[in-house]
Amino acid sequence: MKYYRSHVLVSINETSVAAGVQAFVSALRNELAKSNLSEEINVLETGPLGFFGRGICLTVYPENINYEAVKAEDIPELVAEHFLKGRPVKRLMLDTAGKFSPKFNYENRIVLRNSGIIDPESIDDYIGAGGYEGLEKALTQMQPAEIIAEVKKSGLRGRGGAGFPAGVKWSFTAPLTAPQKYVVVNADEGEPGTFKDRLIMEGDPHQLIEGIMICARAVGASKGYIYIRGEYKLCIARLEKAIQQAREYGILGKNIFESGFDFDIEIKIGAGAYVCGEETALIESLEGNRGNPRWKPPFPGVQGLWKAPTVVNNVETLANVPFIIAKGADEYLKHGTPECTGTKVYTILGDVAHPGLCEIDMGTTLRTIINEYAGGMKKGFKFKAALVGGAAGVILPDRLLDVKMDFSSLNQYAAVLGSGAILVMNEHQSIVDMLWSILRFFRHESCGKCAPCRNGSQQLYKLITKIKKGEGTMEDVELMQTIAETMQQTSFCALGQSPIMAIRSAIENFRDEFIAITKK
Amino acid sequence: MYKEICQKYAPNKDNLIQILHEIQDTHPQHYISPEAVDAVAEYLKVPANHIYGVLTFYTMYSTSPRGKNIIRLCESPPCYIKGSDNILRKLKSALGVGVGETTKDGQFTLELCACLGVCGNAPVMMINEDVYGDLTEEKVDEILAKIRGTK
Numbered sequence: 001m002k003y004y005r006s007h008v009l010v011s012i013n014e015t016s017v018a019a020g021v022q023a024f025v026s027a028l029r030n031e032l033a034k035s036n037l038s039e040e041i042n043v044l045e046t047g048p049l050g051f052f053g054r055g056i057c058l059t060v061y062p063e064n065i066n067y068e069a070v071k072a073e074d075i076p077e078l079v080a081e082h083f084l085k086g087r088p089v090k091r092l093m094l095d096t097a098g099k100f101s102p103k104f105n106y107e108n109r110i111v112l113r114n115s116g117i118i119d120p121e122s123i124d125d126y127i128g129a130g131g132y133e134g135l136e137k138a139l140t141q142m143q144p145a146e147i148i149a150e151v152k153k154s155g156l157r158g159r160g161g162a163g164f165p166a167g168v169k170w171s172f173t174a175p176l177t178a179p180q181k182y183v184v185v186n187a188d189e190g191e192p193g194t195f196k197d198r199l200i201m202e203g204d205p206h207q208l209i210e211g212i213m214i215c216a217r218a219v220g221a222s223k224g225y226i227y228i229r230g231e232y233k234l235c236i237a238r239l240e241k242a243i244q245q246a247r248e249y250g251i252l253g254k255n256i257f258e259s260g261f262d263f264d265i266e267i268k269i270g271a272g273a274y275v276c277g278e279e280t281a282l283i284e285s286l287e288g289n290r291g292n293p294r295w296k297p298p299f300p301g302v303q304g305l306w307k308a309p310t311v312v313n314n315v316e317t318l319a320n321v322p323f324i325i326a327k328g329a330d331e332y333l334k335h336g337t338p339e340c341t342g343t344k345v346y347t348i349l350g351d352v353a354h355p356g357l358c359e360i361d362m363g364t365t366l367r368t369i370i371n372e373y374a375g376g377m378k379k380g381f382k383f384k385a386a387l388v389g390g391a392a393g394v395i396l397p398d399r400l401l402d403v404k405m406d407f408s409s410l411n412q413y414a415a416v417l418g419s420g421a422i423l424v425m426n427e428h429q430s431i432v433d434m435l436w437s438i439l440r441f442f443r444h445e446s447c448g449k450c451a452p453c454r455n456g457s458q459q460l461y462k463l464i465t466k467i468k469k470g471e472g473t474m475e476d477v478e479l480m481q482t483i484a485e486t487m488q489q490t491s492f493c494a495l496g497q498s499p500i501m502a503i504r505s506a507i508e509n510f511r512d513e514f515i516a517i518t519k520k
Numbered sequence: 521m522y523k524e525i526c527q528k529y530a531p532n533k534d535n536l537i538q539i540l541h542e543i544q545d546t547h548p549q550h551y552i553s554p555e556a557v558d559a560v561a562e563y564l565k566v567p568a569n570h571i572y573g574v575l576t577f578y579t580m581y582s583t584s585p586r587g588k589n590i591i592r593l594c595e596s597p598p599c600y601i602k603g604s605d606n607i608l609r610k611l612k613s614a615l616g617v618g619v620g621e622t623t624k625d626g627q628f629t630l631e632l633c634a635c636l637g638v639c640g641n642a643p644v645m646m647i648n649e650d651v652y653g654d655l656t657e658e659k660v661d662e663i664l665a666k667i668r669g670t671k
Contacts, residue, residue: 014638015653018652054641190637230541233649271540271580272581272634288537288566290577347639387597391596423597429601437596438597441595441634445634
């Protein structure tokens with residue numbers, strides 16, 4: 001192994017690719033070579049760095065200095081000043097002005113512990129960071145029942161939104177005898193404001209593969225599918241590469257680690273439908289059909305893909321599994337609250353100083369997340385509300401800022417943690433306008449299978465449009481709530497059951513705004 | 521040509537979505553023609569109406585010819601509150617087309633889409649495979665000029 005004086009981590013993600021990062025990296029390497037620094041400074045292409053600067057972002061170790069919005073013309077200065085003379089270029093450093101600077105919090109990470117540190121396109125990097133240890137343990141030292149017991153003990157709950165205990169889900173499938181069982185990864189991340197799964201896959205694709213395989217071993221599946229949205233080009237490319245590397249290393253294939261376990265993974269690409277995030281709709285789509293949800297029961301765990309027992313888990317859920325198995329449930333239980341263990345990856349957006357992602361313990365309050373991890377509100381803006389959980393989420397006012405962010409605590413406020421998206425609104429933004437945008441989304445994404453959702457989503461959009469124009473009355477506002485309640489009780493799947501959450505929370509918490517905009 | 525694409529995949533219905541993606545991506549007008557549907561139906565042994573059902577369900581597919589460059593602007597809440605409406609207005613006037621329409625020179629088709637998962641840089645649009653974030657009206661001009669220049 002080679003030792004370098006300094007490591008420059010360059011984040012390769014959708015955003016930086018758009019800013020021309022590939023040309024930037026080769027220019028940087030050239031400049032370093034010109035200054036005879038190639039042997040001293042290592043340029044590493046990696047995943048998301050754990051902060052969201054604009055454009056091309058770099059982190060330099062060991063100094064731990066973050067640069068954002070770096071351009072090709074800045075390279076000579078960077079090399080001459082920082083890499084040659086050791087004087088960081090202040091004007092390019094991540095702006096941490098404002099009351100708080102964001103915490104990076106690497107110590108506390110589970111799912112993103114390698115992200116931005118290893119080269120996601122190198123299986124050796126992942127193995128060097130302790131990767132595939134959990135799989136090795138699961139295949140050579142544990143019985144399937146012990147794996148499930150460990151995951152149950154860890155308290156891991158599904159990270160796709162509903163929060164169902166993962167170990168319990170697996171235990172429905174494991175005892176069934178069937179010629180074929182499947183593990184399906186739900187990577188059809190479509191909840192507005194959510195891109196945690198994209199970052200998990202871009203930053204550390206092998207971790208997901210390891211999680212899938214441990215799950216497969218536990219339930220007795222021999223084939224895995226990753227159903228990923230078509231727009232996530234970089235994720236798809238990285239996963240394909242990772243699967244290929246795993247096959248070459250004998251980690252995927254026949255008789256893995258001489259345990260008699262055979263397994264392979266295939267990537268299936270979605271084609272743009274929010275409803276396919278619902279597990280039975282996703283299975284329909286995998287089979288080559290329209291993504292209309294199926295009746296439950298039977299649940300997919302019993303009868304899923306091609307009627308075979310199928311475990312469908314979210315990306316983040318499975319990405320937690322290698323840690324749990326390698327380090328043990330007790331280590332995992334050190335994070336989070338008794339009802340909601342572990343960490344959660346959030347995406348924080350809107351008018352905060354540092355929009356981006358963070359991984360923190362379950363049960364951290366919304367106030368802490370905004371103030372400490374997102375650097376507080378953007379200068380000159382005041383907090384008004386946060387949309388938590390995307391379109392299928394709730395609008396929380398400032399009096400609920402101290403609510404703990406976990407599945408159980410949020411339930412007390414009829415709120416959901418959902419996908420972990422936090423969209424922060426400032427005092428000038430209109431709640432009615434926000435609700436309009438949410439209801440337009442549902443109108444567009446209703447799959448049309450069941451009448452309550454198909455018609456209800458249309459009516460909700462008509463009513464909110466009327467209200468937004470100032471032509472509605474408070475009766476219309478009440479009617480919206482009634483329709484959404486009916487949808488909640490009668491819709492076929494979670495999509496139609498969701499609009500009530502945004503509507504109720506908007507009306508309850510911001511009633512004055514509706515009174516002000518409606519006719520007397 | 522459609523047959524060749526089909527034959528890269530096993531003749532199972534579950535490959536339908538992938539086959540349609542490849543047909544559309546390789547067609548110069550980025551759409552799936554009736555001839556393509558027939559070819560796929562024959563190869564997979566599924567009725568053409570099933571294929572139309574799938575085609576019209578998913579937003580990424582088009583059954584009518586489109587421009588060389590497909591612009592997909594996100595209209596989901598995170599982009600909306602960051603002013604995606606202004607960007608839409610700008611795109612409409614810069615291109616002289618409405619949503620779902622193609623410019624006369626066949627260069628651009630303007631579409632709206634749901635969340636692209638790049639919300640950290642809202643408002644966001646995708647042109648073909650590339651994502652453009654933190655959009656402003658001026659930036660839209662620059663991006664369009666750049667693409668026009670390299671056509």
